[in-house]
Amino acid sequence: MAVKITFRDNLPPVMKGQSRIRPANAQPENEKVKEILTELDDLIGLGTVKNLIYELQAFIEIQKCREKLNLTSEPTVLHMIFSGNPGTGKTTVARIVGKLFKEIGVLNKGHILECERADLVGEYIGHTAQKTREQIKKALGGILFVDEAYSLARGGEKDFGKEAIDAMVKAMEDQKNNLVIILAGYKNEMDFFIESNPGLRSRFPIHIFFPDYSAEELYAIGESMLSKRQYELSPEAKITFKKKVQYTNSLHPYSGNARMVRNIIEKTIRKQAVRLYQKAKPSREDLIQIKEEDFRD
Structure with a gap:
């Protein structure tokens, strides 16, 4: 069963120039990981987002330590929902996450493939699955980032968008160790999209909200x-x-x-x-x- 990781509300926000929330005796990071996390730290605002990315990193590293000592480890299901208004840093953070996941051994490439409904949905039966599989193939080893993902469910049961969702769900099972999918969009629309599809809700355990900037x-x-x-x-x-x-x-x-x-x-x-x-x-x-x-x- 996948673990749902949520942000701890009692943690103070991280602002530009401040250190991430981490214990003083935390495990050392390699130089590349340090550079990536510094890039994250240097983003303006996004305190809760930064803290959650660090929690993900810590969770992954500790599960790897448990595996090395033959202890039971939790499955690292890392598919995510990024919700928030346009221009709040969702794509930028997704790119940083891809690079971080590569360096800590989750993904072998760490690149991000950005797509939207038009890149996934075809014009006739069978065309959508083919288009979606092509995008997934390009994203293997990295992140498939689907912007305005809620648009895949706008047309109801007969809409070809459902076919794209089904193809992504299959890829999440077949390529679970070689692909991370991030669905992004406006908060209310994404909440409705996920709530209307229980299968998706269970497969995307990590929800990150990107607030508007002050x-x-x-x-x-x-x-x-x-x-x-x-x-x-x-x-x-x-x-x-x-x-x-x-x-x-x-x-x-x-x-x-x-x-x-x-x-x-x-x-x-x-x-x-x-x-x-x-x-x-x-x-x-x-x-x-x-x-x-x-x-x-």
Whole structure:
């Protein structure tokens, strides 16, 4: 019987720059695992998500230790449900999980194959199973990440989406040691999808909810995006950017979270380019600095 792993609510959240929740005498990690977990730690927010990923890692490692000592170990059923609004980090975390699972010996490749309904569902009887098997074959050794997975059940019993679900369930049995499937989508839709299919509920024991980012987290994400692209905000631009993020988020709280910030950043960089293009020889500082006027619509 698969063990359902849930997050312990009494654990404090992990923010960017803080250590993960782990005992001081925890088993040493190899350098590659450390790099992967640092990448996870460096994500803005997502405290409960980070803690649960660490719990999964600890669970897997301890089961391996029990096996080595000929103790009974729990089956590691690692298929997951990622629920939350768009732009809350689901795909990013799935990629990190794939790399982590490779390094700790769960998957032999650790890559992630992203797909949606159109990649799985065909136009006639038998076509869907074939398309789904093709995607599963590409995902073997890694993660099959199905976005908006609830759309597979929208058409009712006669919809070909059910055929895709059946093909995935079969693969979960046939390839249980060589494949992890993550179904992702909006929380309410995913809850309904899983509750309406008891077979799926038992096969996906790990449910991770990705909360929306706060305005402060969205601002930090924006600053991080700019820094990686070698841009800096002037003091006045910082104030304007904060106000713009807060205002846009208040108008469209579910408009994409980090994607909304990315759109603002990309538009601002274009505005800066137009401003600088009018200069004969922009300096290095000019090319780096984002000014308040670059945020004007």
